[in-house]
Amino acid sequence: MRNLSAFIISVVIISCNKPETSYLGQKTPGTTPELFAPSLVNTDSVELNAVFNNSMTEFFFTRIVNRSFLIFHSELVDSKWTAPTALQMFPDSNVNTTAVDMTLTPDGNTMYFLGANPENETYSAMSDIYRSQKLNGKWQLAEKVGYPISTDEYNESYPIIVADGSLYFISDRPGGFGKEDIYRAQYLGDGKFDTPQSISQVVNTPLGSGDTYVAPDESYLISNKRSLDKPGLYVSFKKDGNWQPLIYLEEPINSEWTDFCPYMSPNGKYFFFSRRYSDPPESGWAGVTKGEVYWVDASVIFDLNKK
Template sequence: MNRHLLIFLITITFFSCKNNTVLYFNQELPSTTPKLFAPTIVNTDNVELNVVFNSDHTEMFFSRIVDSSFVIHHSELNNGKWSDIEPIKMYDDSVLFSVACDPTITKDGKAMYFLGVDPKLYNNNVTREELYTIPPDIYKSEKVNGKWELASKVDFLVSTEYFETYPVVTADGSLYFRSNRPNNKGGMQTYRAQYLGDEKFETPVIVDIKTKNKELITYVSADERYAITNGQGKFQITFNENGEWTKPKEIPLKYESNWRYYCPYMSSDEKFFIYSRRYNNPEKKGWAGVEKGEVYWVNADILFNMK
């Protein structure tokens, strides 16, 4: 090989790798062994969960429990540098305790859906334990002139009096989510609501997954080519083949006991699988007993090599 060509290729590879690490807060990129995502930046002594990026990888979001509230935080990439981590205000000043987590960003980066709890339902007069039992809904915030606006509840066909969780928005604006609303299958199901435009959705329909273990979709790719499910305390992957979802296959991670694995996401370039896990006090159930929450990432080859 020509010496000058070799030097050129080495230089290009070096700067490509360097730029890639900048995209991820200058971290060393993970192999097929999971590692903590952005220690001291995202992962701290607080409980953190659900890291997600916008489609052009210029804004990163995650949730952190602060003073008993779930608060969405973000950072923006400008001129090759990430801004300081800042919370996003989703409710007005009268709200003392709040729930805002599991963000998902539209393709144009101008709208965010997330899991929220209606502040008016409890009038700031509940304990932390009671707050976490109130049925959550799906909320939406819009980015106007570079700032995320206060959120409002989504279309009543999506947000109901029942539980709605894990919203995921697709490239065409449609929503996948979980709900325990009355249905002919019983219990919690995955739903898809086709986006009609002008903030309107068609009536959500159940997504049929070929499973016997009650795996439910918690992430779907923007083009709906594949989805990641949760079931039996582990992650699975299912692929969309001619409009039908394949039987979910377990994603091979080292699942540790007493930890709950949840909030699966993919990086916007689909090179990395990002997920959360939390440790519960064995004597307490649910979020009230969570003592530690962490976000991990791993090379996505462990997913796509399974197809």
């Protein structure tokens, strides 16, 4: 018994002294949004996005460097997170690349993201959905996901992969309910998808939808609505297979600036979002002066489903 007690005490001591590795070693937030990983993710540059893989061993975010949107990557190695480095998604010869708004398959081996034709001006190029495979521990150059996901005439953006491998994304293609709709494409296997369908008139507003996160089990979504009377992030919960009316996320999540890039931690406990400051506000990315990544306890969202 004495030996057992000594063993238990030693385990407790080791556990207490073990460095915290979850979430890049950051102290988790409460119900007030906080900057995520200051000086590591949030710097003097423009940053956005925050995505962990399901095993919490890889982390991705986006940083603008020399007018290019670059996906930065950190990996947990020997209980330590590596310094974030940019992933190469396009050949060296391409300039003004756009690789942003990433999402991962459940096994963590395929990344989908918004990409723009590297030969065009970054802020005016048509956007499409690209994907990169992880082979032998290294992320490969990306390829465009072909039709019926990406098109030559229309924009496709903000991909989200759910638990069964199906793909949600935003597109201004014709046939939807609004200017830009949330579409869902059923996964068919072998990297292929069925014809995308606009999901619901309840969540696809006439003036369009922005960045939209969908839960892995498709039980709720969080969407940026820039065109409503109160622009910002909204949540919709699914009940009996139907999307319910959108609920506005009050301050301090939404602000006078642009709040976008919604995403959840793999365990659904923490909500990540980005905030963009532009001068003037309507100038968009061309006038951006600052971009930050925030996180907050997800109860501030789920509690809305209890009202």
